[in-house]
Amino acid sequence: MIVYEYPFNERIRTLLRLEDLYEKFIFFLHQSDPLQHHVALATIFEMLEVAGRADLKSDLLQELERQKHTLIGFKSNPNVQAEMLDKVLEDVDRASTSLIACTGKTGQNIRDNEWLMSIRGRTIIPGGACEFDLPSYHAWQKNSAEKRFTDISAWFAPIAPLFDAINVVLRLLRESGTTTKVIAQAGSYQQMLQGKVYQLLRVSVARELGAIPEISANKYMLWIRYMSQDGDMKPKAFENDIPFDLTLCNF
The missing domain is CATH 1.10.3900.10 (YacF-like)
Structure with a gap:
């Protein structure tokens, strides 16, 4: 991972x-x-x-x-x-x-x-x-x-x-989080945070999938879009489902 x-x-x-x-x-x-x-x-x-x-x-x-x-x-x-x-x-x-x-x-x-x-x-x-x-x-x-x-x-x-x-x-911050297993449908994942304050987001994805997360987050919502890279290292949107571990950490 x-x-x-x-x-x-x-x-x-x-x-x-x-x-x-x-x-x-x-x-x-x-x-x-x-x-x-x-x-x-x-x-x-x-x-x-x-x-x-x-x-x-x-x-x-x-x-x-x-x-x-x-x-x-x-x-x-x-x-x-x-x-x-x-x-x-x-x-x-x-x-x-x-x-x-x-x-x-x-x-x-x-x-x-x-x-x-x-x-x-x-x-x-x-x-x-x-x-x-x-x-x-x-x-x-x-x-x-x-x-x-x-x-x-x-x-x-x-x-x-x-x-x-x-x-x-x-x-201590990393150990404060609870990990959940989720799936990014067609390479995209969204979650409403409903104003709850977090300090760190951790995403764990299997190396062999070749999926790279682009993350955007604030206290209301987090959005993860998975990308892949071709031989020229150009990013390309991932279109398959991506299983990954998500951990939201806060003291």
């Missing part, structure tokens, strides 16, 4: 973008080639652009606190697995404590590093990080993979708690 996600608001859209960047960063950080570590470092710069909102940290702290109170309320429920609930509460507490300990603006340690900012300024220019533009960066890339890994990890460490909190919040 391929899972497609659609955020209902800008707040969740920002968290999903940061999650995507974090996954890319972790992948390239654990590679060994200098070019792969260049991508990891450039991804940190992208993270700072997306996470530049001053209220992102406070938003996450408020959400974690709200989720903590909600989860504590489940302790008296005999149908809830106490061990699993305690593990989730532990994750929430850890993420919240680490985020509170972060002081200053997100990524301020990188902004205060003139050398890193010189690299950031060149990476936004196509081909701007060539060796003749940044000889000191070229020399750093000739270090061992272990040295580059250690340096990048140290630069990222002050913003790591932000991504730990994002991971916990998005996990």
